Amino acid sequence: MKRYQAQIALLAALLISFMVSQFSGRMNDYYLDIVLTAGISVILAVSLNLVNGHTGQFSLGHAGFMAVGAYGAAVVSLQLGPQLATILGSSGTGEGVAFLIALVTGGLAAALCGWIVGVPSLRLRGDYLAIVTLGFNEIIRVVLQNTTPDGVFGGALGLGGIPASTSIFWAFGAAAICIYVVTTMIGSTWGRGFLAVRDDEIAAGSMGINTTRYKVTAFVVGAFFAGVGGGLYAHQKGAINPEGFNFLKSVDVVVMVILGGMGSTVGVILAAIVLTVLNEYLRDFEQYRMIIFSLLLIVMMIVRPQGLLPATLFQKKGRTA
Amino acid sequence: MLDRLLSRAALPLSLSFALFLTGCGKEASTDIVIGEVASLTGGTAAWGKAQNEGVKMAVEEINAAGGILGKKVKLITEDDQSKNGEAATVTKKLVSRENVVALIGEIASSKSLEMAPICQKASVPMISPGSTNPKVTEVGDFIFRVCFIDPFQGTVMAKFALSKGWKKMAVMTDVKQDYSVGLTQFFKEHFTKNGGTLAVEQSFSTGDKDFKAQLTAIKAAGVDAIFVPGYYAEVGLIASQARELGINAPMCGGDGWDDASLIQVAGKAVEGCYFSNHFSTEDKSEAIQGFVKKYQSLKNENPSTFVALGYDSTMLLFDAMKKAGSTDGKAVRDVLARTKDFPGITGNITLDEKRNATKSAVILTIKDGQIVYVETVKP
Numbered sequence: 001m002k003r004y005q006a007q008i009a010l011l012a013a014l015l016i017s018f019m020v021s022q023f024s025g026r027m028n029d030y031y032l033d034i035v036l037t038a039g040i041s042v043i044l045a046v047s048l049n050l051v052n053g054h055t056g057q058f059s060l061g062h063a064g065f066m067a068v069g070a071y072g073a074a075v076v077s078l079q080l081g082p083q084l085a086t087i088l089g090s091s092g093t094g095e096g097v098a099f100l101i102a103l104v105t106g107g108l109a110a111a112l113c114g115w116i117v118g119v120p121s122l123r124l125r126g127d128y129l130a131i132v133t134l135g136f137n138e139i140i141r142v143v144l145q146n147t148t149p150d151g152v153f154g155g156a157l158g159l160g161g162i163p164a165s166t167s168i169f170w171a172f173g174a175a176a177i178c179i180y181v182v183t184t185m186i187g188s189t190w191g192r193g194f195l196a197v198r199d200d201e202i203a204a205g206s207m208g209i210n211t212t213r214y215k216v217t218a219f220v221v222g223a224f225f226a227g228v229g230g231g232l233y234a235h236q237k238g239a240i241n242p243e244g245f246n247f248l249k250s251v252d253v254v255v256m257v258i259l260g261g262m263g264s265t266v267g268v269i270l271a272a273i274v275l276t277v278l279n280e281y282l283r284d285f286e287q288y289r290m291i292i293f294s295l296l297l298i299v300m301m302i303v304r305p306q307g308l309l310p311a312t313l314f315q316k317k318g319r320t321a
Numbered sequence: 322m323l324d325r326l327l328s329r330a331a332l333p334l335s336l337s338f339a340l341f342l343t344g345c346g347k348e349a350s351t352d353i354v355i356g357e358v359a360s361l362t363g364g365t366a367a368w369g370k371a372q373n374e375g376v377k378m379a380v381e382e383i384n385a386a387g388g389i390l391g392k393k394v395k396l397i398t399e400d401d402q403s404k405n406g407e408a409a410t411v412t413k414k415l416v417s418r419e420n421v422v423a424l425i426g427e428i429a430s431s432k433s434l435e436m437a438p439i440c441q442k443a444s445v446p447m448i449s450p451g452s453t454n455p456k457v458t459e460v461g462d463f464i465f466r467v468c469f470i471d472p473f474q475g476t477v478m479a480k481f482a483l484s485k486g487w488k489k490m491a492v493m494t495d496v497k498q499d500y501s502v503g504l505t506q507f508f509k510e511h512f513t514k515n516g517g518t519l520a521v522e523q524s525f526s527t528g529d530k531d532f533k534a535q536l537t538a539i540k541a542a543g544v545d546a547i548f549v550p551g552y553y554a555e556v557g558l559i560a561s562q563a564r565e566l567g568i569n570a571p572m573c574g575g576d577g578w579d580d581a582s583l584i585q586v587a588g589k590a591v592e593g594c595y596f597s598n599h600f601s602t603e604d605k606s607e608a609i610q611g612f613v614k615k616y617q618s619l620k621n622e623n624p625s626t627f628v629a630l631g632y633d634s635t636m637l638l639f640d641a642m643k644k645a646g647s648t649d650g651k652a653v654r655d656v657l658a659r660t661k662d663f664p665g666i667t668g669n670i671t672l673d674e675k676r677n678a679t680k681s682a683v684i685l686t687i688k689d690g691q692i693v694y695v696e697t698v699k700p
Contacts, residue, residue, distance in 0.1 A: 029417035029439075033410055142526070145497050149506075157454060157499035158405075160434045237409045238438045241431045243497075244405030283399070283414075287362060290402075 006184050013176035021169035032168075033236070034280050039171030040232050041272035043178045045256040046265060047225030050182050052254065053263035053311075055218040056198030058126060061117070061133030062226050062253045064140040065110040067245035069227025070234040071144065073106030074162045075152055077235065081163070099165045103174070103231040110227025111220050113140075118219035122212055125201070137250055144242040158241030159234075166236040174232060178225045183265055185221070194218055198263070259300060261307025271308055352395040353388070353648055355380075355638065356415035358426030358436060363403025367580060368428045368627045372450050373398055374620065375631025376425055379639070389642050397421065401432060408432035412439045421445065422648040425634050428627060430454035430499060437464045444650040446657055448638055450630035453576075454499055458676040463654050465676045467634045467665065468599060469700075471500065474575050475507025477597050477682045477698045478548065482573065483515055487545040491521040491570075493535060493559065495551040498527060504550035504575050520544050525555065532559045533566065540568050552577040557586030564590040571595065579626045584690055591687045599626045600667040601683045601694040612666045626667070633665035 024032055044062060051059045076084075077099070084101065088094035113136075121132040149155035185191045193214045196204035205211050234240045252275075260271030278296070282289040306312070357376050360369030380396045388394055397419050399411035408427055415421045416439060424440055427433045428451035440447035441461035449457055449466040453474065458464045482490060490512065495501035509519055520542040523535035536559070539547060547563070549556055549572050556578055563572070571593050578596040602613045602623045612632070616624040638653070640663060645652040660672040668680040684695040 029443075030410075030414040031418075033413045037410070145526070149499060149502050155499060156497050156502060157431055157434070157456065160456060160460070161438070164438075233406070237406055237435055239409070239431070239435045241405045241434075243431070280410075283411075287400070289400075290362065 006180060006187075010176055010180040013180075014173050017172035017176065018169045020172075021167045024168050034277065035168060036166055036171045036232075036236050038273045038276040039168070039175050040166075040229050040236065041253075041256060041276045042175045042269050043171075043225055043229040043232070044253045045260065045268045045272040046175070046178050046182055047222045047229070048253050049257050049260075049263065049265065049268045050186070050194075051218050051222040052257050053261075053268065054182075054186050054198060055194045055215055056201075057122065057215055057218065058130045059133040059219070059222070060130050060247070060250050060254065061135075061137040062222075063245040063247070063249035064133070064137035065114060065223040065226035066230035066233065066249065067137075067140050067144065067242065068113050068223075069103075069106035069110040069230030070240050070245070071106075071153060071159070071230075072109035072227065073102040073231030074159050074234040074240060076102040076105045077163055077165070078159065078161070079152065095165070099170065099235070102165075102235075103170075103228050106231035106234075107224045107227040110230065111224035114220045114223025115216065118216045118223075122215040122219060134247060134250070137245075137247055141242045141245055156242065158239060158244075160239040162234050162238050162240070164235060164238055166232045171232055171236075174225075174228050178228070179265060179269070181221065181225075186265075195263075255297065259297065259308060261310040264307060264309050264311035267307050267309030267311070274308075352393045353390070353642070354395045354397060354419060354421050355635075356412075356419060356421035356424045356426075357396060357398040358401055358408055358411055358415070358424065358432070359398060360403040360427065360429065360432070361398070361400040363401075365403045365429055367625075368451065369400070369403070371625045371627035372426070372428055372631035374616075375450070375624070375628040375633075376635045378616070378619070378628075379632045379635035383636075383639050389639055390646065390648070394639070401427065403429075405431060405435070409435040409439060412436040416440065416443045416445055422650065423447070423638050423642075423653060425450065425631065425638065428452060428630075430457055433457045433464075434460070437461065440464065444654075446638070446641075446650055446654045448634040448657075450634040451627055454503060455675075455677070462658070462676070463650065465657050465672060467637060467667070467670055467678050468630055469680060469682060470677050471503035472507045473700065474597050474682060475504040475509075475550070476511045477684075478504070478550075478573055478575065479508045479511035479515070479517070480698065481595065481597070481684055482512060482546060482548070483517060485546070488516065489518050489520050489542075489544050490546050490548055491523065491539040491542060491544045492519055492548045493523045493525060493532075493539075493551070495527055495555060496524045498552065498577075500575075500577065501550045501552075505548070508548055508550070525551070525559075527552065527555060529555060530558060532562050536563050536566050536568060539563075540566055544570055546570050547572045549574045550577065553580040553583040554586075557583050557591070560587040560590035560594065576626060581622070581625070584687060584692075588690070592690075593686065593688070595684055595686045595695065597682045597698070598685050599682065600629050601685055601692075603692075603694040604683075608664065609666055629666040633667050633670065637663055637665065637670065 048062045051057050084098040088097050117136045144153055145156045147153040147155050193209050196209055197211050197214050201211055256271045257268055261267030359373045380394050384393050401407040401411050424447040430452040433449045433452040437460035441463050446463050451468050453471045455470050492505055494505040521539050547570055573595040576598050579598055641653050641656040642648055645656040663670040671679045673679050679700050681697050681699045683697050685692050686695050
């Protein structure tokens with residue numbers, strides 16, 4: 001039984017999110033929106049944690065991958081939606097499959113971008129990598145902005161009228177899959193390589209670990225889930241726009257990872273949820289909101305520089321994770 | 322091991338938290354609650370604040386006059402931080418938690434486009450004070466606006482340029498703003514069709530600081546005038562740098578120029594330049610002068626366009642509620658759709674079948690550091 005624990009947990013999570021999703025119609029739209037945003041934030045934070053936390057590479061381009069996924073998925077829904085509906089039928093299942101195709105397309109497009117950017121740039125380290133990924137983020141945004149307004153990508157105004165397909169099932173199902181993939185990957189024997197690269201790249205290399213390959217893998221997997229997260233975001237908000245995926249969006253995700261504790265999946269999930277909900281609770285403070293938010297971050301970093309739930313908290317004696 | 326177990330527990334935990342959130346109740350109100358979405362902080366805060374001033378002014382006036390349908394009006398304003406994605410969230414909050422009967426907002430078209438489908442789905446009328454992109458009201462029959470649209474403004478400036486005898490022009494487009502791209506497109510269409518030529522087409526992006534490369538190309542072409550449909554921050558810099566390079570051709574643009582900081586930044590560089598706008602504080606009509614005086618007594622400055630547009634949107638909404646005799650979304654929508662010659666501060670508003678306002682534009686110029694009225698262009 002113990003062998004299949006992770007798989008059982010994944011199935012259970014999918015089943016729960018499917019069941020909860022059936023009741024989401026009774027939920028207030030606003031709260032549903034917060035819950036979905038939290039789910040998407042979890043996907044983004046956990047996938048970035050694979051790159052920034054587990055593998056120790058500092059990427060600032062997560063919003064760029066998110067943009068690729070969001071546009072990829074939205075274009076599939078908008079351009080191929082009618083064709084897919086005729087092939088798959090307009091039943092609930094048919095729509096579900098069409099949405100799955102859109103999300104996976106977005107994810108794959110982002111993963112491809114991750115690979116293209118990753119292969120040359122992951123030979124760089126530290127600050128240099130941060131700058132390259134930041135540059136990639138900006139390139140994606142500027143390219144999308146400069147497309148023709150009446151074209152497929154909608155130029156600076158972006159795309160509107162995207163079907164609101166994102167439900168609790170999709171957001172949390174994808175989050176569960178993302179958490180499952182990242183934790184099992186890191187937990188596997190092969191996955192120790194990621195941690196080795198983070199802890200000492202030179203030592204890992206001299207032990208025969210192909211460090212570039214591990215880094216590119218982390219990057220591509222991270223980009224894939226960022227793309228899926230972007231696709232869910234597009235189908236949640238109904239309208240996307242290049243400016244929404246600027247550098248600040250990347251920083252939001254980095255903050256979740258650092259606040260939660262680099263390399264700690266539980267911590268990062270917690271931080272993603274806390275930050276999303278906090279953002280809503282602080283609305284009542286109006287213009288003081290950002291001050292309070294920033295102060296909380298500063299205090300948090302002074303009191304707990306290792307994050308909310310640091311990875312070391314879960315280490316057992318004699319085992320490093 | 323614990324790490325793994327916890328990571329699996331996190332999901333059900335988060336879900337139960339989510340369900341807990343839904344339990345929070347809402348209070349009943351005997352007031353008429355209207356919502357407003359504005360960018361009170363962030364990049365376009367200047368406009369959001371102006372819009373908010375106008376809306377507040379209208380609400381205070383109506384409450385001082387006894388409210389509508391025997392009830393007081395309560396305004397709930399939500400800040401979208403000028404961020405994409407936030408507009409959708411706060412609209413959902415206003416519509417489904419605060420149960421507003423109508424919404425005013427936003428100025429930026431991209432944010433109105435996020436709000437519109439939510440209002441349409443919930444059958445809540447939404448009036449945008451300043452989104453000039455045609456796509457906004459195309460979302461559905463609950464979405465209205467009180468400003469003119471990009472095609473009209475672009476065409477107005479093209480007509481004006483031709484009437485000034487400018488035949489050879491250059492254009493500088495802000496490719497980051499759909500507004501700017503739209504204005505350029507319609508300006509170009511009308512201008513070139515009626516005998517003008519666009520000698521140079523250059524582009525820039527919001528946030529740019531150096532425009533010398535584009536301006537050098539324009540200088541080399543030797544044009545009669547330059548059309549710069551950008552926002553005030555960049556326009557100010559473009560004008561200053563053009564004069565430094567010895568370009569003396571006049572410049573013209575759209576309502577994005579309207580901000581006091583344009584003259585502060587550019588000073589003499591924008592002397593003799595023209596831009597189209599929704600209204601002029603110089604207009605001698607009683608209604609406008611009354612509005613300007615009242616605003617000056619409150620804020621000690623001239624109201625900007627978006628104050629007037631925010632005020633007009635709200636007044637138009639109140640008028641529709643009065644005429645409909647109810648605050649029911651569908652009833653208010655039906656009255657709004659029939660709006661004809663509503664006397665607003667920014668001109669008489671008539672809504673066409675596409676729920677866009679048909680109204681005149683004014684052309685303004687900058688003379689001795691002051692914005693001066695030139696003429697009114699009828700639709």
